[in-house]
Amino acid sequence: MLLTIGEFGHASGLSPKALRLYDELGLLPPARVDPLTGYRFYDPAQLERAGLVAWLRRLGMPLARIRVVCDLAPAAAAGAVAAFWAQVESDTDARRDLATFLVDHLSRKDTVMERTGAALAIRYAALTDTGLIRESNQDAAYADARLLAVADGFGAGGAPASAAAIEALKRLDLADGTRTGTTGPGIPAGGLLNALENAVQEANEAVRGLAGTDGAPQGPGTTLTAMLWTGSQLALVHIGDSRAYLLRGGELFQITHDHTLVQSMVDDGRISPGEAASHPQRTLLLRALDGGDASAADLRLHDALPGDRYLLCSDGLTAVVPGQDIHQVLATVTDPEEAVRELIGLANAGGGPDNVSCAVADVVEAAAGAGAGPAR
Numbered sequence: 001m002l003l004t005i006g007e008f009g010h011a012s013g014l015s016p017k018a019l020r021l022y023d024e025l026g027l028l029p030p031a032r033v034d035p036l037t038g039y040r041f042y043d044p045a046q047l048e049r050a051g052l053v054a055w056l057r058r059l060g061m062p063l064a065r066i067r068v069v070c071d072l073a074p075a076a077a078a079g080a081v082a083a084f085w086a087q088v089e090s091d092t093d094a095r096r097d098l099a100t101f102l103v104d105h106l107s108r109k110d111t112v113m114e115r116t117g118a119a120l121a122i123r124y125a126a127l128t129d130t131g132l133i134r135e136s137n138q139d140a141a142y143a144d145a146r147l148l149a150v151a152d153g154f155g156a157g158g159a160p161a162s163a164a165a166i167e168a169l170k171r172l173d174l175a176d177g178t179r180t181g182t183t184g185p186g187i188p189a190g191g192l193l194n195a196l197e198n199a200v201q202e203a204n205e206a207v208r209g210l211a212g213t214d215g216a217p218q219g220p221g222t223t224l225t226a227m228l229w230t231g232s233q234l235a236l237v238h239i240g241d242s243r244a245y246l247l248r249g250g251e252l253f254q255i256t257h258d259h260t261l262v263q264s265m266v267d268d269g270r271i272s273p274g275e276a277a278s279h280p281q282r283t284l285l286l287r288a289l290d291g292g293d294a295s296a297a298d299l300r301l302h303d304a305l306p307g308d309r310y311l312l313c314s315d316g317l318t319a320v321v322p323g324q325d326i327h328q329v330l331a332t333v334t335d336p337e338e339a340v341r342e343l344i345g346l347a348n349a350g351g352g353p354d355n356v357s358c359a360v361a362d363v364v365e366a367a368a369g370a371g372a373g374p375a376r
Helices: 005-012 016-024 044-058 063-070 074-107 158-173 189-210 261-267 273-277 323-332 336-349
Strands: 040-042 120-129 139-143 147-154 224-230 233-239 243-248 251-254 298-303 309-313 356-365
Touching: 005 016, 005 040, 005 044, 016 040, 040 044, 044 063, 063 074, 074 261, 120 139, 120 147, 120 336, 139 158, 139 356, 147 158, 147 309, 147 356, 158 189, 158 224, 189 224, 189 233, 189 298, 224 243, 224 309, 243 323, 251 323, 261 273, 309 323, 323 336, 336 356
Parallel strands: none
Antiparallel strands: 120 356, 139 147, 147 224, 224 233, 233 298, 243 251, 243 309, 309 356
């Protein structure tokens, strides 16, 4: 026995207006339409699909995505819902970080970042390696007196994507004409982060322009983790699963958060960090520069102190080398160039399954003179 649209709407919790819309979109077509009156009738067996549609709408899932989920087998549909909600939480975290910055930014009325004490400089080195398994290197790494960056490309055109992302930041590095071993003049915090965000958008546009250039089914994309130095602070941009670490006072801190499905599962308490390391979906990114929404990149400021050591690296290092071994190298190998070489050597000693890139920078007082600039 078929139900009228009113009866079906009452049983499913969907309004007749919503049911007509879902019919037009092919999401929930009626079992029969009267050829004379155009009146819609529904089969009671459709109530399960209608209920799922209603639940997914309450989650805020777009209708086009709901249609895909409803056509999946139950296990696959469950995975799709989990991935969607992980993306929602990731986006919420990004907006929370932005709100925190805006509260601080407005409270200080865009206070200019003045130098405090001695001017700071960095000793730096960067290196990328293909590894032992991959045929080509889609990573890119860069370091100079103002910029430290690592990008991990993926898909067709991954290598040009990672290179394009860093090139966009290098142009920002040159924007004020400063190419010295010391940090630049005071810059308003909001202006610095706005400039960095514009560079990220430019990088994303460059990646979008690479899509489809070789006819491959998977388009290009890249992670990006970078630091721009100014005054006694640094601006950090991060999207994807490359990482930034800070060694301060002998302790190693990860100062970025992986934008991956498994990291969101760890955050929710669904799996442990140990389980995440071997999870079959551990490489699934929730955010990246892929021509889509680049506003999901994390942007924030950090205070730099003399004696700080920063490491930026692709997951070709962290997926293979245990955290304590990374800590050991950073704490004991004083020369940045030797440190990046030893870290990459550890990744290859662990099988070298992926491209690996590292950039290391030591913060020193500019008065030290010989300490500033690239590692020798």
